[in-house]
Amino acid sequence: MLQPGDIVVERLTGRRAIVIHVAGPEEEITLRFPNGRLEDRYVFELEPPIPFLSSLLWAVFALFTTPVRGRPAASVGERARPMLVRTSTSTPS
Secondary structure, X not given: OOOOOOEEEEOOOOXXXXXXXXXXOOOEEXXXXXXXXXXXXXXXXXXXXXXXXXXXXXXXXXXXXXXXXXXXXXXXXXXXXXXXXXXXXXXXO
16 A cells, blocks of 8 residues: 555656555545646556666666667767868959
């Protein structure tokens, strides 16, 4: 059961909020979001936040499972610079 002061995550949006008031075990809960607004949510719309270690492991796992997209970007010295085209200011005689 959630208690005032608990941190929860909205399942639909992934936004974190702090529990302010609990009406009952399966009823509405008043939440305060980081921007300061208060909203009422039902218990089934919320879940506990992912522990830090789990989120860290998930991020490392995602780094190794994402496909490599070719060669990394060239450094400033390696970039091909466009050629400057200058027009002649003198007129042919």
